[in-house]
Amino acid sequence: DQQVKQNSPSLSVQEGRISILNCDYTNSMFDYFLWYKKYPAEGPTFLISISSIKDKNEDGRFTVFLNKSAKHLSLHIVPSQPGDSAVYFCAASGGVLTGNQFYFGTGTSLTVIP
Amino acid sequence: TAGITQAPTSQILAAGRSMTLRCTQDMRHNAMYWYRQDLGLGLRLIHYSNTAGTTGKGEVPDGYSVSRANTDDFPLTLASAVPSQTSVYFCASSLFQNTGELFFGEGSRLTVL
Numbered sequence: 520d521q522q523v524k525q526n527s528p529s530l531s532v533q534e535g536r537i538s539i540l541n542c543d544y545t546n547s548m549f550d551y552f553l554w555y556k557k558y559p560a561e562g563p564t565f566l567i568s569i570s571s572i573k574d575k576n577e578d579g580r581f582t583v584f585l586n587k588s589a590k591h592l593s594l595h596i597v598p599s600q601p602g603d604s605a606v607y608f609c610a611a612s613g614g615v616l617t618g619n620q621f622y623f624g625t626g627t628s629l630t631v632i633p
Numbered sequence: 634t635a636g637i638t639q640a641p642t643s644q645i646l647a648a649g650r651s652m653t654l655r656c657t658q659d660m661r662h663n664a665m666y667w668y669r670q671d672l673g674l675g676l677r678l679i680h681y682s683n684t685a686g687t688t689g690k691g692e693v694p695d696g697y698s699v700s701r702a703n704t705d706d707f708p709l710t711l712a713s714a715v716p717s718q719t720s721v722y723f724c725a726s727s728l729f730q731n732t733g734e735l736f737f738g739e740g741s742r743l744t745v746l
Contacts, residue, residue, distance in 0.1 A: 525675075528673075561740075562738050562740055563676070563723070563735075608675060619683065620691060621678070623676035625673060626675050
């Protein structure tokens with residue numbers, strides 16, 4: 520059963536506008552969340568992370584929001600650029616409590632239209 | 634810096650044959666992982682190793698085996714490949730188990746016919 524879910528397989532956004540990618544999780548033991556970006560024929564690369572003690576983490580154009588009560592996190596990209604077109608994966612971990620594993624979502628393919 | 638190196642980049646394999654996917658890292662990371670990526674299923678953990686000499690099973694370990702004889706190398710072996718093992722395989726590492734970010738290789742595309 521998928522413990523981390525990304526319900527939108529794809530998203531298209533105009534250049535300069537905001538991109539919002541969503542992620543839901545079911546396991547309340549998760550306390551560390553990450554976003555990865557993946558270009559075709561390349562491995563995923565780390566983008567940004569957030570610990571459950573925070574509800575927001577910002578790094579340049581990228582901000583991750585965490586709503587623990589709703590078991591929901593989102594990645595905001597502002598302003599979106601064509602180079603942001605990629606597949607984005609969210610991942611979650613609960614350390615020992617969740618078997619020392621990172622659990623990944625199914626990914627959202629973002630297309631930023633010039 | 635090379636980071637994570639995977640080989641081969643792609644391979645076509647007949648069902649029933651064995652295959653080893655190689656993974657080497659030069660970052661002296663303690664933990665290493667093997668994931669498979671399948672459409673609609675995202676990245677699923679096959680096996681992991683928290684430190685040299687230890688391994689553990691992930692979400693989808695059946696049909697795969699790993700070894701971690703030293704810090705740098707973490708090969709993934711398919712003893713008798715089946716078509717359902719057609720996938721893109723990613724090796725990854727992290728400084729310590731389950732902390733910080735994962736660094737991924739560029740992937741190995743395996744097709745089992």
